[in-house]
Amino acid sequence: xxxxGAATRERIVAGAAARIREHGVAATTLxxxxxxxxxSKSQLFHYxxxxxxxxxLAVARFEADRVLADQQPQLGAxxxxxxxxxxxxxxxxxxxxxxxxxxxGGLLTQVGRATPGAQAVVAELMARWEAExxxxxxxxxxxxxxxxxxxxxxxxxxxxxxxQGGVLMLMTTGRLTYLQAALDVGLxxxxxxxxxxxxx
Amino acid sequence: xxxxGAATRERIVAGAAARIREHGVAATTLxxxxxxxxxSKSQLFHYxxxxxxxxxLAVARFEADRVLADQQPQLGAxxxxxxxxxxxxxxxxxxxxxxxxxxxGGLLTQVGRATPGAQAVVAELMARWEAExxxxxxxxxxxxxxxxxxxxxxxxxxxxxxxQGGVLMLMTTGRLTYLQAALDVGLxxxxxxxxxxxxx
DNA sequence: CGGGGATTGGACCTGCGGGTCCAGTCCGTG
DNA sequence: CACGGACTGGACCCGCAGGTCCAATCCCCG
Numbered sequence: 440x441x442x443x444g445a446a447t448r449e450r451i452v453a454g455a456a457a458r459i460r461e462h463g464v465a466a467t468t469l470x471x472x473x474x475x476x477x478x479s480k481s482q483l484f485h486y487x488x489x490x491x492x493x494x495x496l497a498v499a500r501f502e503a504d505r506v507l508a509d510q511q512p513q514l515g516a517x518x519x520x521x522x523x524x525x526x527x528x529x530x531x532x533x534x535x536x537x538x539x540x541x542x543x544g545g546l547l548t549q550v551g552r553a554t555p556g557a558q559a560v561v562a563e564l565m566a567r568w569e570a571e572x573x574x575x576x577x578x579x580x581x582x583x584x585x586x587x588x589x590x591x592x593x594x595x596x597x598x599x600x601x602x603q604g605g606v607l608m609l610m611t612t613g614r615l616t617y618l619q620a621a622l623d624v625g626l627x628x629x630x631x632x633x634x635x636x637x638x639x
Numbered sequence: 640x641x642x643x644g645a646a647t648r649e650r651i652v653a654g655a656a657a658r659i660r661e662h663g664v665a666a667t668t669l670x671x672x673x674x675x676x677x678x679s680k681s682q683l684f685h686y687x688x689x690x691x692x693x694x695x696l697a698v699a700r701f702e703a704d705r706v707l708a709d710q711q712p713q714l715g716a717x718x719x720x721x722x723x724x725x726x727x728x729x730x731x732x733x734x735x736x737x738x739x740x741x742x743x744g745g746l747l748t749q750v751g752r753a754t755p756g757a758q759a760v761v762a763e764l765m766a767r768w769e770a771e772x773x774x775x776x777x778x779x780x781x782x783x784x785x786x787x788x789x790x791x792x793x794x795x796x797x798x799x800x801x802x803q804g805g806v807l808m809l810m811t812t813g814r815l816t817y818l819q820a821a822l823d824v825g826l827x828x829x830x831x832x833x834x835x836x837x838x839x
Numbered sequence: 840c841g842g843g844g845a846t847t848g849g850a851c852c853t854g855c856g857g858g859t860c861c862a863g864t865c866c867g868t869g
Numbered sequence: 870c871a872c873g874g875a876c877t878g879g880a881c882c883c884g885c886a887g888g889t890c891c892a893a894t895c896c897c898c899g
Contacts, residue, residue: 440875441875441876443875443876444876447876478877478878479878479879480878480880481876481877482877482878485875485876485877
């Protein structure tokens with residue numbers, strides 16, 4: 440593939456992503472994407488031989504990268520309470536701005552979660568996310584800011600679950616309070632000194 | 640509508656729900672439902688003049704009721720740690736059995752979250768769910784089992800968010816650990832005596 | 840035992856949207 | 870400058886699934 444071709448492909452993905460963010464997956468046809476990206480049907484199938492599904496998967500990857508990128512640089516260096524607070528703000532800001540629409544979620548349900556490709560995209564996103572959080576907890580433990588008795592992996596899992604649920608509740612109720620409560624309760628838990636071991 | 644008609648309508652909803660639970664929304668056509676419920680096209684449109692969308696909405700209501708029903712009787716009387724533990728088990732059992740498929744979620748994304756009808760269904764489900772949890776927290780505070788300084792509404796919100804996120808992570812990763820971590824961390828938080836006020 | 844609304848059957852229509860195809864154009868390379 | 874592969878344009882195909890329609894049948898009610 441030449442540079443020109445790569446650029447066209449990129450334009451298609453970005454344009455499709457934008458269109459989907461605005462109108463949702465279900466209400467986006469190949470013709471819509473074709474029109475928006477100033478391309479033709481043959482180009483769509485030239486760059487995505489697998490058709491609609493392959494294109495949507497590429498868009499999903501694109502969106503997944505955005506999710507993590509929007510949380511940087513804090514997410515990559517959760518080594519102080521300031522970083523954690525900054526991260527919390529970034530997350531809230533992102534989802535406040537996004538509102539009820541969830542581009543990635545819709546995308547993946549459309550492709551079909553059973554699809555190995557979809558699985559891979561979301562699994563990788565979540566794994567990276569969880570790993571960053573776990574690394575942050577460990578860093579804080581090393582620095583003596585968090586009780587070393589806590590299971591960092593478990594804390595990261597619970598925090599990520601709360602976050603995801605908060606986003607989902609934002610989607611369904613339109614209110615940000617759940618996400619806020621989940622993040623605050625999670626951080627409060629880390630902050631609290633001298634926590635015991637988890638219940639059995 | 641006569642009793643016979645009501646029965647037919649009910650048969651359609653239940654049959655559609657079963658079909659959708661097995662094959663997913665996207666892979667379920669009106670003809671599939673027609674065949675499964677031993678009805679005809681005209682009956683479908685007779686009982687659901689709004690067509691597919693109205694039918695799916697009815698199925699969503701059906702499924703939403705099941706969600707809460709599956710957590711009873713514990714959810715309705717979270718007045719002791721035994722009840723809370725039993726509730727936790729019920730939730731884990733339900734979603735362990737359900738696995739990655741989320742009938743209600745798929746249903747609602749299919750109908751379109753923007754639809755007022757879909758909004759209403761999910762909003763009511765979440766409100767009832769949250770209210771039950773909040774009532775449980777208050778009951779435990781009254782009984783002296785939980786620190787009365789905690790904001791019951793906030794705790795319920797965080798707990799529900801964690802639960803939802805755990806379910807979502809189960810869907811995407813196939814692992815139950817997130818749901819488990821979220822529930823356990825949440826319960827542990829309630830159990831812990833003498834909690835301070837939440838961080839500002 | 841009629842009348843009429845509720846209920847049912849199933850053939851038919853139709854638009855949408857994913858996918859195919861071929862011919863024409865661009866552009867780097869020998 | 871040819872030549873060939875990458876790239877582009879757009880007309881066309883076609884199956885599917887939601888939706889319409891009318892006639893037949895049932896069964897409650899007076």
